[in-house]
Amino acid sequence: MATVRKRGSKYQAQVRIKGFSLQTKTFLTSAAAKAWTRRVEMSMDDGSWIDPRESRSVLIGDILDLYVEDIEKFEAIDKSKAHKIDMVRRYFGHLSIHELEPSHIMDFAAERSKQVKPSTLGKNLYFFKQAVSNAEMLHGLVLVGRPLDNTIKILTQRKIIAQSEERTRRLEGDEWKQLTDEAGTHWIRPMLEIAVESGMRQGEIHSLEWKHIDFDKSLIGIWRKDKRSVGGKKWHIIPMWRGVREALLRVSNETGKGSTVFCVKRSSSISDKFARMCTKLDIVNLRFHDLRHEAITRMFEDRKMSVEQVRLVSGHSSLDQLSRYVNLRPEDLVD
DSSP: OEEEEEETTEEEEEEOOTTSOOEEEEESSHHHHHHHHHHHHHHHHHTOOOOGGGGGGOBHHHHHHHHHHHHHTTSOOOHHHHHHHHHHHHHHTTSBGGGOOHHHHHHHHHHHTTTSOHHHHHHHHHHHHHHHHHHHHHHOOOOSSOHHHHHHHHHHHTTSSOOOOOOOOOOOTTHHHHHHHHHTTSTHHHHHHHHHHHOOOHHHHHTOBGGGEETTTTEEEEEEEOTTSGGGEEEEEEEOOHHHHHHHHHHHHHHOOOSBSOOOSOTHHHHHHHHHHHHHTTOOSOOTTHHHHHHHHHHHHTSOOOHHHHHHHHOOSSHHHHHTTOOOOGGGGOO
């Protein structure tokens, strides 16, 4: 049972459930207090609650596992992110969260900085920080001091870690012809065409369903990631341009219409296949996600769309986010 009582200018929240110790916390607003009680009750109910009295003995490895489990309730974790989390687990997993000292983090940064770029090291520590925050917000972890947050600030100031470098890779020369020729009639061929025409993400293409495709109105419905929305996803309607229509009709004629458009088990299989194709063709530093950059840039270059029109199709919530995907070439702007 959860209760929220006003105590002076603050609100005291309590959660009392059989089998668990009484949990109490004070907040500035009633809404924050009620949100906390809901999170506590939910984590107690699903067995992921961490008793504050036992927080000192919680291993960092367990915190990372809990983070991955929470992510996978909504989506499959991609290989790159899983690898970076594993690196953190290998180095810190045996420590309890309250044994963590700034010196541990500095030693990790010193070792990893010899092997990877500042942006990659930054992601290692960012996911570590996210995992700890996840355990605090959703599972009742109580921290004394914040060595991770403070050390990340110092490492950032010293430019030992950095944000991800913006990619500007686009298709060059006859790379598109090489890729489509190599794909032939393989299932990845229509995926390539849809990606470079629509700007849809790999996961969005992978999860396309026939019931959300309207050939009469030339519209496609997709779920897109949106941290501000309930469940972390938001429904979007995008136009079905000719190249996308042709690719979808070809898939329909060849495989029929089941529930999903593509019968590929894992989204990661797409990027894996694409990487093998690029290796075989000696195409360097090109990723499947770069096709989204290519598509969005073409919307400006070839379709002469406005910023708002492109945002409507791409799903970007801000101009800053969109600008990272636009890679106009100076030579293409010359009269």
